[in-house]
Amino acid sequence: MPAIRTKNLSKVYRNGRGIHGVDLEVARGDIYGFIGPNGAGKSTFIRTMLGFMQATGGEGWLLGSPVQVNKADNLRPVGYLPGEAIFYKGMKAAEVLAYAADLRQKDCRKKARELAELLDIDLGQKVDTLSLGNRKKVGIIAALQHEPDLYMLDEPTSGLDPLVQRTFWQYIQRMNEGGATVFVSSHTLSEVQRHCRHVGVIREGRLIVSAPVEHFVKTQTRRVSVDGEAAVDDLEGARDVQRHNGHVSFIYQGEMQPLLKALHEGSVRDMTITELDLEDVFGQYYGGQP
């Protein structure tokens, strides 16, 4: 039984935006990255799965239970971090976390303290005086303190400094090793590439591809960067050719011999040939507009 499964799931708003016919499966124990630019439908997908909104078509299952609006039991094993961490004015961070724990009827004080120490935040501060990053930390603790089986995290690291991001991911990896499933939306591709095992790319509400990370980065396609000049405009398999300050950069898919011949005919001072990273892949799916 997958942790997340959808069959032709749609949530279409009056303006026609939303998500359209999403078929997705996330295995238990996976770390799944859901990438797409702002407005692509990432949050709509998560919020529909969590029962904030009524799907307009298709079906979904969360840890085997059918998804529907107002189904409290579905949320019991889930830790949800919204894209924007907003809390009740006037409350201290510790009070917010205690309230979240009370609503779950769980004593999470020990875990909350541990996470606060890990993320380096003073829980005695009022939430409305916190910086964006510190508010995010409170949101993360609220989502993690009850040690859920499934983490649904909407852009969890936006607003966090790199050091805290690293600490966060180390903790998530640890929870994942303990059996938890992680579903994380992001538009930070390097982060997804580094930490996720599977990736789904969503564009204008439609899931374009869902596959292991290797599927995207371990292909015969390479990025070639040349210091000097190379006549690659007419080279078959070369695309996205960019020239800047005596450098040429392009993506190449094909046999090595024609590439080496084209480079040999140019004036190459130095060069690198690397696997594509997700940034390049993302550019492919989005026509160069990540």
Next chain:
Amino acid sequence: MKHVFVREWRGGWKAMAIWAASVGAFMVSVMAMYPMFEEEMGQMVGLFNNMGVFSAMFGLDKINIASPMGFFGLEGGIVLSIAGGLYAAMTGIAIVAKEEGRRTAEFLFGQPLKRESVLLGKLLALAALVLALNLIVTLFALLAFSLAGSGLVAADFARLMASQLLMHLQVAILCFGLSCFLKGESVGLGIGVMLLLYVMSLFINIIKALQPLGFLTPFYYADYANVAGGPMRWAEIAAGYALALAAAAAGVLYYRRKDL
């Protein structure tokens, strides 16, 4: 449900206490002035009783404002009707919609809670706040009478304060129901609904043909002129509560499936 109730109470009791103390202080100051007006009032009763539409509008033709109880019923009654009604309307219209308006709905409904249970916690907290406001104001009113050298007519006073409490609760429940349909706090709508109901009660006092509207507006049955010396208006109260509870039930049914 319990935790939502506690959260709402904690978030609202200070504003309620300030509101109640303000209304109460006004009542005390009005009644403190009563002895100064007592003599003139006696001479002006005849005038007040014969001011036509104006007398009818505020029920001056039905009550004796020269007595402490009549004076309190008129002055204090109007202030408590409007101020308490405003508090009930503004608190009720915001209590559900503020979760979306202030964008805390993501936090609240990200927890494993049935929406009905959240709404029940909020409704009970709203009722508790309105009840507490009325209790505090009642204590101030009793203080006001003791400062004025009493003159309290216990039965009339009890009927007035009980009617006011029922009226405030009815307005709060009605606005709670409306709140479920809103995407953000619409305090203006709450105030508008309350004022419409209040103005309706003034017109009923002037135009007798509008009497059936007394079943719609709680300000009619809570008017001191309509409860002084007589029984409470149970028929109007029952009709008003049926309407308010229907609005609340419709709101809850809608909210159960609402896109948040």
